[in-house]
Amino acid sequence: MDQYFNQMEKIIKERKTTSRIRFMLQDVLDLRRNNWVPRRGDQGPKTIDQIHKDAELEEHREQMKVQQALISKKESSGGSGGPHSPGRGVSPQDEGWNTVPISKNRPIDTSRLSKITKVREGGYSGSRPATSTLNRFSALHIHTVSVDRYILQLNSLSRERSDRFDRSDRGSDRFERRDDRDRNQLQVTKRSFSREKEERSREREQRSSADPVRRVASMTEERDRGMKRETAATPPPPQTPTTPALTEEELEKKSTAIIEEYLHINDMKEALQCVQEMNSTQLLFVFVRNGLESTLERSTIAREHMGLLLHQLIKTGILPKEQYYKGLQEILEVAEDMAIDIPHIWLYLAELITPMLHEGGHPMGELFREISKPLIPLGKAGVLLVHILTLLCKGMSHKKAGTMWREAGLRWKDFLPEDIDVNKFVTEKNVEFTLGDESEKDRKKELSATELTRQLDRLIQDKADNQRIFDWIEANLDEQQTSSNMFVRALMTCICQSAIICETPYRVDGEQIKQRAKLLQKYLKDEQKELQALYALQALMVQMEQPANLLRMFFDTLYDEDVIKEEAFYKWESSKDPAEQQGKGVALKSVTAFFTWLREAEDESDNS
Template identity: 25%
Template structure:
């Protein structure tokens, strides 16, 4: 649970990180909120989730009053007839007996009034039963004979047989009515014949909104209508194909876009790349000569450069200033930073431009030998102006890419501002300096050498301390001289740093180990520890978290020595008796689950009994005080 809380805490911090893309932050927020809602998804996901084909058919019945069965194969599917209310007897319907408006409203959608393009003579339309029983038809449903129950029990074979008879009857009736219907369609008022045709198409062309179909898909649905019926009831192929209608509908909907097209041509196309580069060069040259920042910003704004061109525009600004005096390079930086303030460019655009110019360095170096130093200045000014962060600059330069450019950027930043500011900024960035070096140099000693060579060792004061402190103790092990050396060489800010305490304790422990070559000299070990006690107390007193760091330093030291028998327990007892480390720190170390330092399991095994004693002793003391 605590690990899960840590994961979600991390997700929350990333969720609030404005530098991440919005879609990533939304996904994180969605997951965090999902957990807060006991893993119940949002209502929107439930309502708008995927639907089964049966749910879609049910929606069709609700929204359109149209029943869409599953498409049937050539061999007639029994389950459709057994499950649906559209039995053969219901089809025996005398159109003429209905009279009135039923000729229009009561038509099966497939057999609209008249013949012609788009009209399907489908007397087996599955929608017939639904339309007849609908209250819209003013009680005409009485003409439909109910299906006798016994029909269901006759079995599939007899059902098919009776069905074939029905089909034959309908086919004959179909042929007899063809001529009559054509005459009817001519004599009827146009509004009636139009209505009939629309009914035929509405089956597939006008689905409910829930179907979410595009107009483009409509023609695909049209041919499926005949296949929904038994083959014997499909209209003869000599008739006009039903696909005649959709193209007409398509033509009706197309004209508006055609009318709009001429308007689109009125918009000016964006200038070509070469033209934009020329415009950029003109703006920069004029700006560097006149130093009029407002005019330059307006010039860039009026260019209306597309987003994908912005990195190229910035790299042009940088390159144009490289062969000019230092003052002009600074002005070029000012222009870039102002463009960001005005919202015309982003830090990401600058990084792309910076890397693009870096790739051109071999060419540029012919005319401008110090191009990398100048680029380092551009990067340093961008860091100071908060156009980019140290981490953003470091990422593309990892593993010694363009080495030593990253170090040059840090050098210039310290020069332009100050060391302390840069040290804080660098530590906050969490950049791993070893990763910034070529792979062959990725170790602590080599890193310290390189940093000292570049005058950047101030970024890692603890590395210097680690290297020098043991030498200093060996030279003069008196507590006074050790304390004085630390005060002179280590910033007071670091005195409460866990890393500092770790190095301090490790140096003392290494010195004691080297002094005692024979493990039996326990008394001498205790005396040396007592000698260093004032220095330890000076830095550890009243800082429980630093005392825990001191215990971890002891754990790592014992682990490196292969856990000599009784050594860890001995130190624990001495630290406790000498009041170098307090009870709370011992128990906090026991409970801490940090995996950063090796050997915790073995260490706990060796001192667990003593820690249990300490816990009970502390409880007894608190009980006595309460009494």
Template identity: 75%
Template sequence: TLFCPSFCPQPGSIDSNNQLFAPGGRLSWGKGSIPAPGDVNGTGAESPVSWGGFWKGPRGLGAGQRLILVLPAVKQEPAAPAASPKPTLSEEELEKKSKAIIEEYLHINDMKEALQCVQELGSPSLLYVFVRNGIESTLERSTISREHMGVLLCHLVKAGTLSKEQYYKGLREILEIAEDMEIDIPHIWLYLAELITPILQEEGIPMEELFREITKPLVPIGKATTLLVEVLGLLCKGMSQKTAGKLWRDGGLSWKEFLPEDQDVNKFVTEQKLEYTMGGDSSDTPSCKELTSEELCKQMDKLLKENPNNQRIYDWIEANLSEEQVSSNMFIRALMTSVCHSAIVFENPYRVDATVIRNRAKLLQKYMRDEQKELQALYALQALVVKLEQPPNLLRMFFDALYDEDVIKEEAFYKWESSKDLSEQQGKGVALKSVTAFFTWLREAEDESDNN
């Protein structure tokens, strides 16, 4: 074992095994603990001494001989302080920012922008403040504002930005004082239901979990059923009694959970017309009210504007319209008018969003069961375009989309083209002229198909 003066300039001491130690040092040579001898900068470059202490450098060192160096402990420089994380907003700051986000969202209804702004708040443990502010700021506004706020909260929960715990906490802070607020806001339970219902309609939280959480502060004061009856009422309007009742039963819910112990459950269910929550057949469902054409169009417009999936529209139709109404020309025309109106992009010039027609194709096909119904749908589309003062090329775009999605077949288009029905002649001449190229193409395509 040899001594290397280039690494140990001070005389060392020899131990009983004739091994050399650097002055002030100790036997400590660990991989990675200090730079290898010769690697004075700690870069890991090749050095005369291998990283196990075996000498590779100067000639004359015998095989098996090794140099052991024990260097004084290297003084480590203190590590640079880590970059401080973005400071968490105080509750007061978050409340101020929340109000600004909510006001902007309710004004322009830009869901994507609102979701991003809430995410950028970066305070997941304080988002109950956002929930509380969202509810407070819409309680005395319009129904549309409350529904929009409810949809935003639902999307935040589904995106994972807002935890269910934070959602419940913000809602609970309002529910705990709702009974006192009832003096100034007599319809507060309906308004709260309008804020809560979207999260059930969009399947953000299961009914059984939501109902049991939101009623915790209400059961002791006897207000739990007041809120739940309002929520279920809105669900029945937006979906159907059948669907709402199934959600209740599938969740294992019972009115006993929410009523005072001394209250008769069956009497309560009968008085509130809640038999659909107890199971049984559709005899519990009240008879369908006959809607006028105007009322039907208005309801269809509302459903389509809320952009639910087609199943929710099927459910509403099943719950609110009789078979006779559904098979009527009035219903077909109302449905076609509402779907086509929702597909128009009101820019200059007007254009058709073919994606809307594609998404609603199955809805239209379900009720346009024959050529006569398809003809009625085309009459409704003609009337809509005439009402809009025949925007250039709009009818042609609709015809293309409806044909491409197999909503209207060739026979119905030809029947509309040749129809002489006097009640359907308003604007027919201009409409026909605007789709001349469509019918030319249709006939040529048919001829090619026959030849092939």
């Protein structure tokens, strides 16, 4: 359970989520620390009368606090005169407030306080809306308005002083300029200036009753606008923009944290997301290297989990194969030196690599060839492959593992030093299933056309290159079978099927035929094999119900790529073999234009 709350604390500290979610998570954490006792009990709905009573009680409570604060302040700053001045006069405070002394035993009429509140609320009109008495926080609002009034009085007093000084300066300037003219005129000017000042003071006092509200509202609006401008000027940093690529050192630290967390809680989905969020595809070999290093000396389960994580990263496309091989080869290059401290290092590496052979991972041929590159010069490639095959057989039959080995076109002599006897090595390591016995070889010589077509079609659909298909044919078929008409027809059918673009109308992918041209040329050794290939193409058209113009496109492409020569086309045209007459008439009619063009081209070449 602790790991879930640790994750919640981590989410809160990273501040990658919204404030609302973070606060909700923090509430859960606080509730747990308080033994799941809420700070406030559940409060049911209240009636309007209860709300009114609660609001009045809160207002009265706040007013009592204000009055007590004023009394205590006066008592502490009363001076030699004692806490009360003689008579009922008011005593000015340091900050410009005038308070009426109230004895401690004097009762407070709460009805008057509520009336005062209503008068203040009603007086606020214009830009600041009046506060309803139903507001539970109206007392706080009254206190804020009182502070605003105090600030307003200070501002107005400072303005009056500045106005008086300014006018005095202007009056003195006028007096000095007119001093030489006439003293009588000077007296008139002084009296007029005094009257003018008194009139302006009276007008200011008359307007003072209405101005404070507007000034307070305008000051508050200006403060709000200022805060909005500051908020707009400094927006919070965006959460989603792509972060710059990490350095190798930063990625190494982050990789170590992700791996440790994954091995601790075994959360595959979380680990995949964390690796993807690092946004450093070109440096993921560091993650692979760290993962292999950190689990080499751990438990078998930890190594299997790490291997499964790397397999899922490959399967989902987060980890490119090149980055996986780069990180793995850095470990393999120093594996022999590490064997001094880790005697079973080859078994441990096999436990990390074997999950890659699961569905969606690496083909066996590609994987074994890549991991053997740094090990063949050291003579350790065979040792590692034996461990991988042994572990693989724990999850599948020996027969299936041997089939995968042979279908990949792998040979032990490519991985072992020249001075080692392959048969002896295979026998000692108990991997005879990679060679197959004589009965297996005899059975393969008798493969049916359906089985052969299925195997070839799987290789082509997997987009295997020509060399891989050559290796499979050489490892699984003998020379007699590769020379048979059945093999030629199966190969031709699979390649032509893969080149058909299933649209309306059907079209031929010329690039696919061009890519497989060398494969066809190797096994279409003579005119008879080429004729069998054309028969297979004819049967494919019959199976597809003779699509319009499709056979003509195949003939053009096969001729242009020099897969089938003119003589084989002419021989197919004139063939009367009873076994190959199904669909022959329709096929001939569909390629009439091809043969017309072929003969015209031949006549032109003869004439030239």
